[in-house]
Amino acid sequence: MLLSTLLVFALPFVLGEEYVKFAVVIYRHGDRTIVQPYPTDPWRNESLWPVKFGELTNIGKKQHYELGKWLRKRYSHLLSEKYNPSEIYIRSTDVDRTLMSAQANLAGMYPPKGDSVWDTDLLWQPIPIHTVPEKDDEVLAMKKHCPAYKKALDDYMHSKEYKEKLSKYQDLMDYLTAYTGTKVRDLINIEYIYNTLYIEELYNFTLPNWTHTVYPDKMLEPAADSFRVSTATPTLARLKVGPLLKQITDYLVAASDRPEGGDQLNVVVYSAHDDTIACVLNALGLYNDALPPYTATVFFELVHDSTTNSEFVQISYRNSTDIVEPLTLHVPYCGARCPLPRLLQLYHDLISGHWQKDCDAQILKTGSHFFGMAFFLGLGIIVLVYTAHKVYFAQVAKRFRLANQYVGVKQDSKQTPGPAEVTEQTA
């Protein structure tokens, strides 16, 4: 026990002067089948596929199992061999393939050993994976309804900038519309078809002849570009990935303020999708314009440098399905070793929002817009009524004066009738 404790604490120093003190990991699920075929797809019959549409395949399970084994090695100094719920937290989007990917990954990370073995024929143990229904999840699925986001996205999709970008692909979109039997009207539609063709090719299904002139070359750029759309402006980025990046930076802040190791949270894992990876990277200004492959992983690691007794954040990206070292990314205006306070400062706009309030703020704004219009309309009506009244009144007064000529000057001088009386009298 003492030896293993010593080893756990000694290991990071043995590895060098720098070691990861805390890590956040976001990965994409593994190999899956197509989510939905296009209408004219010759491979649209689900029974041609090993599993139902959109589900994780055995290849995908294997990919994540391998990644899990690799993560176990990378974070052996942060995670006890025996599962300790204080040390790790795993969250997945509420989708079969991400939940299953996390399970396969954890099988690789936590093979039961010693007294954790509960069935000698099954060297697997259950590890909790937390999730939130997609419609309630603004953090990882990023699918909770946000009126302000919807409006901002709509504005962007109607912007000159986006329309100009899109017009470059008009011929391609017309071509795809003609052959796929579905209306292809923006980058996301192109990506969808690209993705389907990519998977069919991977599964050795012969692609129809019409694809040869456009797939993959002509479709690749717009498909990769489609991942920029949902975080294309600072507002979109803030409302889309603000909550996740806030959560991640909160974890990093908490970890930087405490001694390392021990019985505390050391690793946080998010199991998600290609668009999660792309959104995070794009919002941080780090997207490489390449479609995130299966099991692509983004790392936020708090690294301790024991020679200077300082800490920095290292963001890296494993843009591959193969087990390779991730590439360290250079944070704009900060570099590969970005001190946490600087990181927080650089991305302040992205992470400082109050998501729910910001999402509803737009309604209030449109609301107050509406109230403003109603106010002026109301004011206009009042002015109109008042003016009409005045005009009418002047006419009545005139008639009254004329009538009074017959009644006599005496009465006229005795009491000048008020407008109400006049009206009443003439009514």
Ligand SMILES: *[C@@H]1O[C@H](CO)[C@@H](O)[C@H](O)[C@H]1NC(C)=O
């Ligand atoms: C799909 O293929 C299966 C097996 O070949 C067949 O029984 C079924 O009728 C097909 N379904 C459709 C919708 O074509």
Ligand SMILES: *[C@@H]1O[C@H](CO)[C@@H](O)[C@H](O)[C@H]1NC(C)=O
């Ligand atoms: C497709 O064919 C290649 C070459 O024969 C093979 O290695 C690969 O496993 C096949 N892919 C699938 C998903 O079966």
Ligand SMILES: *[C@@H]1O[C@H](CO)[C@@H](O)[C@H](O)[C@H]1NC(C)=O
């Ligand atoms: C596709 O093209 C190949 C040769 O380029 C041809 O042999 C084949 O008949 C074509 N298939 C269809 C369905 O037109």
Ligand SMILES: *[C@@H]1O[C@H](CO)[C@@H](O)[C@H](O)[C@H]1NC(C)=O
């Ligand atoms: C990963 O990214 C690097 C740098 O952007 C690039 O050189 C490499 O080709 C990429 N690999 C894959 C598999 O996309």
